[in-house]
Every structure is written in C-alpha cells, then in structure tokens.
Amino acid sequence: MIPQSHFLLLGAALFSIGIFGVLTRRNAIGILMSIELILNAANINLITFSKFSDNPDGLGQIFALFVIAIAAASTVVGLCLVISIYRNSKTILINKINLMKW
Amino acid sequence: MNIVESIRFVMPEIILLVSAIIILVSSLFIRNKNALGIFALSAIVAASLYLPQSHKTDTVLFFNMLTSDSFSLFFKEISLFVAGIVILLSMGYKELTEKYIGEYYFLLLNGTIAMMLAVSSNNLLMIYLSLEMISLISYLLVAFLKNNTLSSEAGLKYFLFGALSTGIMLYGISLIYGLFGTTDLSIISNAVNAGQINGLVLLLLLLMILAGLSFKCALVPFHMWTPDVYQGAPTAVTAFISVGPKAVGFAVLLRIFTNNFFPLYANWVGLMTLISIFTMTVGNIIAISQTNIKRMLAYSSIAQAGYMLIGLVVGTASGMEGILYYILAYVLMNLGAFGCVIIVSNSIKSDAIEDYAGLHKKDPITSFMLSIFLLSLVGVPPLAGFWGKFLVFTAAIQSKFILLAIAGVLNSVVAAYYYMRVIKYMYLEEPKMKDISPKSAPLQIAVAILMAGVLIAGLYLTPFLNWIRNSQSFLSQ
C-alpha cells in the first residue's frame, strides 16, 4: 500500500506551495486562495493520521470537517473584507493598499 | 463530564450568547447606541456575577473539551472586564455610527464568548476553533467602519496576517495529532512526560503553535500587523484587540507551555528568551519615532508583551505570578490609555501626538488621567504597571536571568522617553486646539474605573496577588 509518509509529503508540498502563494500573490483574492491550499494541506495530514492512528475514533476526520467549516467561514469574512476595501479604494491589489505605513 | 452536566458550567457563556441574539434581534427595532450598550453591559455583569457559581471545583467539561479551573476563571474574569470596559468605550466613541450598532455589540459579545472558551479549552481542537472565532470577529470589528478606507485596509491586513498564522498553527496541530494520536492536552502532557520525542519535530511543533499564538500576542516576528491595525481600527476596537486577544493569547501560551509542554522547558527557554528580548527592544525603539499616538501605543503594547514574556521564560511559579499580575495591570492601563485617546480624538478629531499640545488647559481631567496611565506604562511606582515589572524582574533575578532583567530595565528606560513625550506635549506645550466638546458619560465612567484600578492595584495589591496565587494552582513546578 501507499506509505503514510507519502500522504504527508503531499500535504507538506501543498503547504509550502500555499505559503509561496500567500507571499507572492498580488491579488488579495489570490492570497485567500493560497490560504485555502494551506488549510487543505493540514486537512490531508489530519485525515492521514486518523487513518493510520491506532485508535480509530475518527478525530482526524472530524477535525478536518471542522477545518472545512472554518475555511468556509473565514473565506466569507475574507471576501467581504476584500469587497469593502474594493469599495473604498477601488483596488484589491495588495501592493496598492498601503495608506498606513511607518 | 457529559453535555447535560456540563451545561451549568458554561452558563455565563450562554447568558452572553442569549443576550447577544436578543440584541441582534432587537436592533432591528431599536437603534439606540446607549440602550443596546447598557443591555449588553448588563449581560456582561450578569455573566460575571454568575461566573463564580459556575466554578466550584476544578473539573473537565464536554468530554475534556473544556477544563474549568481557577486559571481559566481568572482569565474569564479578565475577558468579561475587558468586554465591559470596551462596551463603555464604544458607547462613547463617536466614529461608531448607530446604524449597525446592534451587530457591533453582537460581535463583541460573541468575541467575549470566544475568549472565555479559549482560555478554558483543554483540547487543541477547541483552542483552534475558539482562537479562529476570536480572530474572525476581530477582523470584522477592525473593518467595522465600512466607509473608512483605513479601517477596511486594517481589516484586510489583519485578516491576511491572521489567516496565515492560524493556518500554520493548524498545520502544527495536525502534526501534534500525528505524534500523539490525540489533541487532548492532558493526554498529550502525559505523553510528553513520557518523553522520547525527536528534538527537531518538537522545535517545529513549538514554532508552529507559537506562530499562531505570537500573532495573537503580537510577539516578534509576528508583530508587524500591530501598528497598522491599531491605527486603522476604530479606537474602541483597538482598545479591545490590544488587550483581549493578547490576554487570551498569553493564557493559552501559559497553559500549553508552562503546563503541558513544561517538560520540554529546556527546548523552548532559549527560544522564548530570544523572542522576549527582541520583542521589547523592537517595540520600544521603533515607538520612539512615532507621531501618531495609536501607533505609538501599538509599539508600546508590543514592548509590554515582551516584558510579560520574561515571566514565561523564567517558568517558575513567581514568574507565573508576575506575568498574570502584569497582564492585569496591562489591561487596566492600556484600556485606560486608549479610553483617553478616544476622549481626545472625539473632540479634536486627531490622533497626532503634536495635537495633544496643551491639553491640560482644555481638559485637565483627561490629561491627568492619561498621564497616570502613561506613567503606569513607564513603570513609575506606586502605579500598577510598576508592580507588574517589579514582579517579573523579581522572578527573573530569582532564577538568575540577570541579562534578561538588565535588558528589561534598559528597555523600560528607553520606553520612558516616548511616554514622557506625550506628557510633555500635554503639559509643557501651549495649546493649539479649539475648545473641546462635552464628553460622554460612559467614556468617563470607564476611564475613571480604570484609573481607580491602576491606583488600587498599585497601592494595595495584596488581594490581587492572593487572587493570582489561587489562579495558578494547576501549575506543575
């Protein structure tokens, strides 16, 4: 069968990609999407562990379930923030949002 | 303990929840800021009155999801206090329009609930959820002035930073789950005591957990959102996020690190020392050159977090005592400072420090109170802030963290400069501002309460110390 570590590696890769995206995307929505990747990476871990763990109480899956829910909620919040910033300053490009510095 | 039995232990939260919903609904008909505010306040009061009954003995609730011990009780009380004060401040805060006031209070109360859950949760799952809840709500509150560009910009920044750091924490939690096969802290701590865990993994885990928590506590290197968010947010909200989430963050930090992960002390002490020194130094040094008082207070709050961390680094009972007292004092004086800032900005419509020139002439009481709070932040005896530092340094010296202590005192000297600068403007400069508008009662009540707190906690701190003593009973060590 497929060893546990391969799943984890997949998760790790997703995680890193997500981080990369968060750091490089100029578009606020793009950043949100990258964050989704990170959450998914975590989910993969959780589910993997719940499969391979010795007490099959399904905690991992449930956790993942909650994470998905949280993801939904936070996406909602994030997007509404994006919209409001767009309404105020007609852009969602992170590199144009810099009224407050130093 | 099963759900039905557990319910009565979370009555305060339930009270808040119910009243929050009532407010939400009633706000469809009533849009009176003060009326709703007073209702929310009464809810808080009711909750805090009920709080002691809800906690008799240390127990675990909801199948070990929550633990109800004196430590959590302490922080629940703090959270309620903060919420109450913030409601008072919001009632007096002009920027906050009455249009969405119902939703505002609803979110605030939910935030309070989240804080109370976070400080008592005994399970990484619960910790994650409640922290997320706090975060989401604070993002929304920060961006609450929807037509204010700064506000929504702050909200977005806050969101992005928070989402990422909690994401990292989540990943860390998933790894922990992988390591121990559970997210129940009590079980984990047994496992940790058993030992045999690879150093690197541990480090990674600690860091990933820290990422989430130091975002909440604004510790270096997760501090950079602070000034922008503090500046952009409605000042009442700034006051809230500068103490509420921070206190919660520290609560969780303490619970995890001094209780569950304490056997790994050797692994994290160096790390924490580093973070602590960096945090206070960066905060203080940058604060010197700030011109906006909210930003200045933001950096100062970073620095204050650094001092608090000393208590954690020391890791002894007295260190714990110090940090708890410090948090108490910090809540009092920081809220107070922001309260005064609100009072001033209400009348002069500015947060620039230069515009505070000659405030004493126009508004002696406020400037007096603000100076008291600032002096307390400097750490001038016999104000509360001094005893915070005193206890923390005591702990540091006791366990021979001499350099840390010296770093601390040097920092507090540097800090004196920028706090005194505000005082200088208020008292030593000639006023430029026009006459100030009349002040709202709730604000003054709030600030008065806080100042009384600062003075009392400074002059007669025995009861507070005893309270804290009891609150850290669970500590191993």
Place this chain on the structure above:
Amino acid sequence: MVNLAHLIPVFPFLAFVINILIGRRVRRYSALISILGSTISLCLSIYTLVWFLKGSGSYTLFKWLILGGISLNIGVIIDPLTCMMLVVVSTIGTLIQIYSIGYMKDDVRFSRFFAYMSLFMSSMLGLLLADNFITLYIFWEGVGLCSYLLISFWFEKLSAARAGMKAFITTRIGDTGLLVGIFILIFSAHTVYFSDLANLSAASPLLTAAALLLFCGAAGKSAQFPLHVWLPDAMEGPTPVSALIHAATMVAAGVYLVARCFVLFSAQAPALIWVAYIGGITAIFAASIATVNNDIKRILAYSTISQLGFMMIGLGVGGYSAGTFHLMTHAFFKALLFLCAGSVIHSIHTQDIRDMGGVFRKMKITGLAFVIASLAISGIPPFSGFWSKDEILSEILRKGHPFLFAIAMVTSLLTAFYMFRLIFLVLFGKPRTEIHPHESPKVMTVPLGILSVFAIFVGFVGSPFMNHAFQKFIYLGQSHESESMKPDYLVMALSTLLASLGIGIAYLLYVMNKSILPQRIRRHFTLLYTIVYNKYYIDEIYDFLFIKPSIRLSRLASRFDLGVIDGAVNGVAWIFVILSRISSWIDRNIVDGTVNMIAKIVGLFSLILRRTQTGYIQTYLLIAFFGLAVIIFIKLIGG
C-alpha cells in the same frame, strides 16, 4: 580673683553686633560703642596680665567638638606671650579706633566701618587667647575675613575690591598649609593643644613637615616672601585699617603663630632655619623695594613686610624673646607711622610722595610724631626700635649666622635710608605741587601723641637699664632660657652707625642736592632700578604662572563639561533617536532592509532589490516567515 580672660573678645563682638544691627540709626555713636567695647577689653587685658603675674594660668571653658579620640574643649591660654600681645593689641586698637573717628568722619558707611573694626578686634583677641590649633584656625580665618572686608571697604573702587579678594585668597593659600599642618599634628601627635607641643621635642621628618606647613600659614598672614604680594595692595583700605591690621596686629599674627609653636620649631632645626632664611630674604627684598617706591602707604607696607621678615629671622635663629620683643615695639611705631601718614593723607588728599613736601611747617604734631617713629624704626637709640632690633642682630651673631647677619645689617641700613627719604620728601623741602596741609583735629593727634610716647619708651622694658625685664617676663613659665641677657655693645654701635649712615645718604640725596643725584644714580643702574621699581615683577610672574593658567583651566574645564561629558550623555540619547529612526526606517522600507540581508545570504539580485519599494502586508508575512525559517535553521545547526 575670677577668670575673665575669655570675656576679652566678647565685648568687641557685642559692639560689632550692635553696630551691624542698629549702626545706621545711631550713626555717630557707633564709634563710641566700638571704642567702649575695645576699652573694656583693654582693661580686661591689663587685668589678665596682672592676674597672670599673680601666678595663675590657662583654663578651659566647655566641650565644643569631638574629633574621633580627641574631645575638643574651648579654653583660653594665659602665658607671657598672650598677655603681652593682648595688652598691645587692645591698646593700639583702642587708640586707632579713636583716631578713626576723625579719619572716617564723613564716610557714608561710618558705622559699618566701626562694626568691622570691632569684629576684627574680637577675632584678633580671640586668636591670641586660643589654646588649641582649631580655635586658633577659626579666629585666624576670622581676622582674614575682617581684613578682606576692610581692605575692600571702599568697594566702589574696583581696585579696592580686587585687593581684598587678592588678600583673602593669598592668605588662604597659606592657610591650607596651616590646615594640613594641623592634620599632621593631630595624627602624629594626637593633640591640638599648644600646651602639649612641649612633649614633641623629638625631631621627626613628619613633625618638620608639620612645622613648615604651619609656617606656610604664618608666611601667608605675615606676608613673607612668596606670599607677600597681597600686603602692598591691601593699602587700598582706609589708613586706620592699614595701621591696625596691616601693620600692628594681624600681620603680626604669623609671627605670633611661630612664637606660639616655638617649642615645636626649635625641636625641628631644619624648619627653624627655613624660617630664618625666608625671613631674611623677605626683609632685604622688601626693604629694597621700599627704597624706590613713591606711594607713602606702600613704602610703609613694604617696610612692614621687611620688619616682619626681621622678626622671622629673630625667631628663626632661636631668638624667641628677640623676635617677640621686636614684634611688640614694631607694633607701636609702625602703627604710629601709619597714623601719621594717614593724617598727612587726610589733610592733603594724595599718597604720592613726589607731590608732597614741606608739610612739617603746617603739621607740627604729626611731623614730630612721624620723625619719632622713623627714628624708632631706623633703630636710633634710645628709641624703642633700637633695643629690639639690636636684640635680634646680636642674637643672629651669637647663633653664628654671618650671612643672615649681613643681610640684617644691610636691611637696617636700607630701612633707615627709605624712612628718611620719606621723611625728607614729605615733611621738609618745598611743596612740589599745590597742596594745602593743615593739622588734623585733636581726636587724631592725641592718639599720635600717646603712641609716640610708646614708640620712644616701650623699648626700655627690654633694655639693660631695666635689665631685660621683658625677656625675663617673656620666659616666665617657659622651660629653657636660651638667650644671654648681657648686651652686645659692638653690635649696638655697628647698627647705630649703619642707621645714621642710611639717614646720611638720604639727607645727601634728597635734601642737599634736590634729587639730582637720584636721577643720575637711576640712570646708571637703569635695569636694576626698573626691576626693583616694579617690585621684581613678582605680581606679573604670579599672574603669568598661576592666575592666568587657572582661569584658562577653569574655562577649559567648563567647556569640557559641556562638550565631552554632557556630550557623551546627549550622544547616547542621540544614538537612541538615530537608532529608532534607523529601525523605523527599516520598518518602513522593510523590504529594502531585510531583503537586502537575504540578498546577501542569497548573494544575488542586489541591484534589483534596491529598487523594490513596498511596505505591505506580504512583506510583513515574508519577514515573519523569514524569522521562523532563520530560527529553525539556527536550531538545526545548533543540534
């Protein structure tokens, strides 16, 4: 009989207090108050003298201070020296105060003057009565203060103000020596009492040092050679002051101190020799200046210095009685001289002898007194000066110091010369400028008369005719008797000869051929003359060596204080501000800051980097992550 000696200083002090408080109201009567005060103390002094002759002595009053082991009691010392001085001082003091009524008649601060005079009287008498070094030091400074106040009494004149300051500081320099000397005595001999000095007969370098340091103090007060500069300037003060303080009493305090500690000095031979030679140098040096000076009071001042030097020689060679004897006689005739000069000045309002002349015709009494005094100081028998000076000379010879003897001889020659130069130029000949001398009022002339009597006869108490009553008296209670009482006629003859020679030269130069000769001499010895005329440039040298440098130093120091030390502090603050600027700048264009750093790690793209310009959330995140990564790496490398 009861102890009243300790009351002697009290009455003048009371007079001082009264005058200071209500002086300006009672105005004229303040003089009477002072005179009353000093008269009472005169009576008391005589009483004390008698009482002493009846054979009782010192006594202590009350505990005053506790210094470690020593508990210091205030007491009075009653011995020949003190009694003699007491009588002399109070007599002269009283007379001069009477004289001052006339002299200071129309001065605005009349009462203040008498207040100061009384203060001086009380502290001078206290000084004489002090039975230990610390009390002595206190009164020592006290008289110093009075001299300061009185020298700069006419402080509207800047020169007067300066002179006072100069006097105080110069003497203070000596006093520091005195203080350290006292310290050494306290720690090496564990005493501050004069009575215990007798026990310190053993010669030890430390005690020698102590003696020399004490002599520093004495030199300061008595204007001995290196520290003499203040006395001539002190003549800025009113003439009675010069008479009382800077001729008769205070300046004699130095000599008194040496005499007082004579046992100590005589035990330390080297110290004693120092005293003698310093005295010698001073004597001849001052006398030489006096010969060419043209200010009547300054001439007298220099003569005072030289006479004090004379006394020092006397003491230095071990002539205790000789020194003290001359001290007494000198007090009288020098006071007399000053008072005469005063009355001359009072009448013709100038001090430059070149403007005077022929005063005698108008001022018989003054002139007469003047002449008497001059004869006395020149040492013409049978005037008082003769006996005491002769005593000293013979003592020098007997102790075998030919060199010092020569000096003394020359000095006495010069003394006679410059005194009579003065006499001839002032009293006789024709007025050289428009002056209208007139005799001074009774209140001034009477004291002159009395003093003249003293100047003539007081010498006899030490003369063979009264077979050296004074010497016998002065040795009462003293252990050893070093000096022989038989007169040395050779020396007598020699000194008289020299004195008359001096007078002769003066006559030759200034009467016979109306000061043509002086010009010629001057022309021949131009260099010597200018040097001497400028007082050997001592003041200039001091100015160059000490005063200017010290002022420069202080300026420097204060600049240093502002610049460096304070600068350092501000520097730190400045560094902090800069630091904060820098770090907030880093915070600002954080990418520049940090990414530069990374770039150095990566070693790439530094050029593009510098152009990147953000301050945005992603940057913050980047930093956060970078921090995280760094920490991990550190830990990884760590272990």
Place this chain on the structure above:
Amino acid sequence: MMSGLIQLLNNHGISHEVIIKATFYFIAGVTLLFALFVVLARNIFHVAVYLAITILGIACVYLYLDAEFLAIVQVLIYVGAIVTLFIFTIMLTADIDTGSIRGIILRVLVSALVSLALFFILVRVIVMTNWKVALPGNLPIDLPQLGKSLMLDYALPFEVISLISLAAIIGAIVIGKAEKK
C-alpha cells in the same frame, strides 16, 4: 465506481496494488501541478478554476484514505460554496490583472527560497519521525460512528462552529453590504 474500474484493469493483468499506486501518484501529481498553477497563474479567473481542480484532486486523495464522507463534504463545500464565492467576488471586484510584474521577481525568489526551505524541513521531519503508525487497513470509520461522535464528544465544537458561521455571516453582511450614499 472505483471498484469497477479496478476490476476492469485486473482483467488486463495489472495488479490491484499497482493500479492503486499509479492512480494515486498520478492524482497527487495533478493536484500539486494545479496547486502550482493556483499560485502562479496570471489571470485570477483561471486561478479560481485551478483551485477547484486542486480541491477535487485532494478529494480523490481522501478516497485513498477511506474518508469518503469527507471527500464528499470537500467537494460540496469547497467547489459548491467557496470557489463559487471566489468567482462571485472576482466578478464584483472586476480587477482581473494581477498587477505589474516590475519588482516582483525578487519577492518571488525570496518567497520561493523561504517556502522551499520550509518544505525541506517538513520533509526531513516527516521522514525522520516515527509517527504513531498502526498496521494500515484497520476498518475505516463508518458514517454513523462519525455522526454519533459529532453529536456527543464533539458537540461543543460543533456548536462553536455554528456560532462562528453565524458571526461570520452577520459580520459579512454588515461589512460587505453596499452603502448607498
């Protein structure tokens, strides 16, 4: 459906093992590829689509972990809700271009460096750690059990989630709603 496919392949002599492995790595590869597209693509619209595909890939991975329920939830919530939200927002904000490329290269490189570093650390950790591993193939968690534990052990988190969603929605409405001024 899976089982049918596997049956078919079996008939052509490809072993059960191999097929599973091959398909898994294929899916994983695709997922990662599209994940990369998500962070790299220029057009934000496309990005949304790629995200959807990635999500689907992950859902498939869940299948390999015997978490059918989660796979379904994943598809429903993510693709059904979240991605749709994204697309709506993109339309609302109508800011397609991803900003100028100038000065971005460096950020990209640095970020790449950081994330790669992280990746390698993670790899090292994952490989060298001895995870609590039981023999695979213990019976999968069946749905009823999940439901039960949701209702019992995890009742509180469940409530909290609902609270969070409520708060989020309320807040979103307040802030997202357009003001007419």
Place this chain on the structure above:
Amino acid sequence: MSFPIMTCIVFLPLAGGLLILFTPKKNVGLIKTIATAATGAALILSVVLLFNFDYAKSSIQFEECLRWIPSINISYHLGVDGISIGLVFLTTLLSFLACIGSYDIDIRQKEYFFLYLLLSTGMLGTFVALDLVLFYVLWEIVLVPMYFLIGIWGGPRKEYAAIKFFIYTLAGSIFMLLGILAFYFTSTPHTFSILELGQTTGALSLSMQIIIFIAFYLGFAVKVPVFPFHTWLPDAHVEAPTPISVLLAGVLLKMGGYGFLRISFPLLKDAAHYFALPFAILGVVNIVYGAIVAMAQTDFKKMVAYSSVSHMGFVMIGLASMSVTGVNGALLQMFNHGIITGGMFFLVGVLYVRAHTRDLNKFGGLGVKMPVYAGLLIVFSLASLGLPGLSGFISEFMSLLGSYAEFQLTTIISVLGIVITAGYFLYMLQRVLLGPLNEKLAGFSDMSKREIFVLLPLMIIVILIGVYPLAALKYQMATIEAFIQKIGGGVF
C-alpha cells in the same frame, strides 16, 4: 502603637496636596494657605521629633511597621535614627521655606502646589523608609513631580532639562531596583527590611556584594551627583524655578548621600571597603573639578550648581574614609550644604526677580543699593566657602580630617579645592556686590520682609552650627559610632 508621628510627617504634605486638588483653581490665596499650613505642620512635627529624639540611642526610633504586601514580605516600615533625623528636619524646613518662597509663582498655582506637596512627601518618605521597596517607591515618586515642576515652571530650556533629569535619574534608579531584588534573594530569609538585612548580609560573598554595590551606586551616584553623572544637575538647577532649585540642591542631592549611608555602606561593608579608595578619588574629583568648572560660570545659578557638585565631594571623601570623624563630617556636610546652598539659591532668586537675568557680569555695586541683601549674600558665600565660625567649615573640616586618616594625598588635593572655592565665591561677590554701581540696577529695592523671613532661619542655623557644632552633631554621633563599629572603620 503610639501616635504615628512619622506617618504624619511624611503624609501631611500629600494630604494638603489632595485638599488642594479640590479647591477651585481661582482661589490662589486659599491654595497657598493650605500648602503653607501642610508644610508648616510637618515642620512643627519634625521639631517635636527633634525634641523627643533620644540621641544617646543608636538604634531606630519612632519605628512604625505595618505589613504591606505580605506575600513577598514588603512592609510599610518607617523610623528615624541619627542618620536620618537631621535630613528629615532639613527637608521639612526647606519645604516650608521654599513653599513661602514660591508665593510669586504666577501661573497654574494649583498644579504647582499639588506637585510641590507630592514632591515633599516623596522626599520625606525616602529618608524615613526602612523597607527597600518602600524606599524605592518613594524615591521614584520624587521624579514625577520634579519633572513637571522643572518642565512647566522652568526657564527657557526647561523641557530639555526636565526630560534629561527624568531619564537620567530613572536610568540610575532602575539599576538600584535590580540591586534591591538581588538583596532580597541573597538574604535568608528573603526580606526587604533594611534592618534585617543589616543583620544578615554579612554572609554575602565579596563578588556578590560588589555587584550589588555597583547597582546601588548607579542609583545614588546620579543623585549625589558623582563626577561623570553630574551633568543633569546644572541644567536642572538653572532651569528650575527658585524654590525648586532650593529643594533640588537642598534635599534631592542628599537622597544620594543618604542612600550610601543607609544602604550601600552598612549593608555591603566588604564592598564598601573594597571601593573606598576609588570612592575617595571620585570625591576629590568632584571637589576640585566642580570648583574649577564653577569658576568659569557667568550664570549665577550655574555657578552655585557646580559649587554643590564640589561640596558633595566632601560628603564622598568623608564617607570613603569610613572613620567616625569622616562620616560624621559627611553627614553634617549634607545637612549644612542643604541649608547653605538652599540659602544661596534663594538669594539668586531674589536677584533674579529684580534683574530677570543671572548673568554675573550684568551686576555690580549692589552693596550700596541692597545692604541687607549684601550682608546675607556675604554670610552664605562665606559659609559655603568654609569660613570657620560658620557651619560649612565644621563639616568640611571633619570630612577632611577623617579622610586624612585614610588617604593623605587625596585629602591634601581636596584642601587645595578649598582655595579655588574661596576664589570663585569671592569673585562672584566682587562681581555682584562690589565695584561701581551698575546704573541699570539703580532702581533695585532691598529684600522684602518675606524674603528676609525665608532666609533668616537658615542664617541662624548656619551661624549656630558654626559656633556650636555639637548642637547638630549630638543627634548623629551615637548612631555613627555604632555605624562605624558595624562596618569596621577607624576612630578618626
């Protein structure tokens, strides 16, 4: 417990201050009355204290001890002994006089007098606190009102001076805090009580003592001020209003010396012996350096300020000698310097009110116009240049004598300092009083009744102590004896 006289003395001023907070801003007269009454009452009580003080005893008297923070046994512990009683009297006296002296403060009187009274409470407390934490708290309390008093009512560069003073002293004292904590943990049982520490800390290792000593030194040296740390003083003195300069020079500087005498030396005697020589050398530097710098000043106040630097040097050499005479001298010197320099600053103020300048070169010949002023100025100057018969001499003499027993050379150098002191004081007198009258000053009036009333008591004390030093010494001698026996010093 009997009548809590210490508490009353310390907190009467504060009570007055709180009362002032509730009086209307307009009613200046009432405010002044309250302030005067409060300080006056404190003065009276301290006189009562003087009369009831048993100066044969070397132990603490009028002790008051309450538990303040039992958990880390910090206690509210007050009391006086020979060391502190003089300073308490000095403080109450100067506070009272300076309070009268501040009647001509013309702006923001309400704040002024409130802060003023707070200040005097802080100072008094510092001298009688017997618990290190209490000591520290009161010590720090002094900072804040001082900051405002300089910063608001000060001269042109007041803000700079104020913040400089604040940061400087804070930096010093914060290290003192660490020292206090170190004491707490090195002592068994853990305690902050100075008295208990007095018994226990003999056990401390030398190295530990040295560390703690340095920590405290930083705190005290800034206040004294010792040579490199003195530069806050000229600025603060010059900028501060007259009454505040009086308190600065008269009392605040003493807090440093008192700290050495109360904490550093008795509690860390080995370290004290270890540092004796450097201490003495620094003292000499203070004396000579301060004097030299003072000579160059043209600003009257600055000159006096530097003269205090010089005078505090005597305190240091006296302490360093650790001999009965020396320490007695040092303590007496603190008292005398407080009186004399306080008077000096008053006199400067008198002149400043009339001339609105302190430039010495702008005066001259005032002796004619202002005879009373001249008399007083002369008396205080002479006292401060150490003229025998006035108080300054006794203490300087004793300090020098004591230190001569230990360090001959340094003592001799500092004796030379006396000459310089005489120099610049006389130079000052000459420039102010003597010489031809500067006609710009012709309109000056002599001192007013109030000014004379303020200065008279000081002058009386100066003369009294000068003539009969035992009057002051008797209070402290027994205590100092015990002190020396404790730390093991010489007789002289």
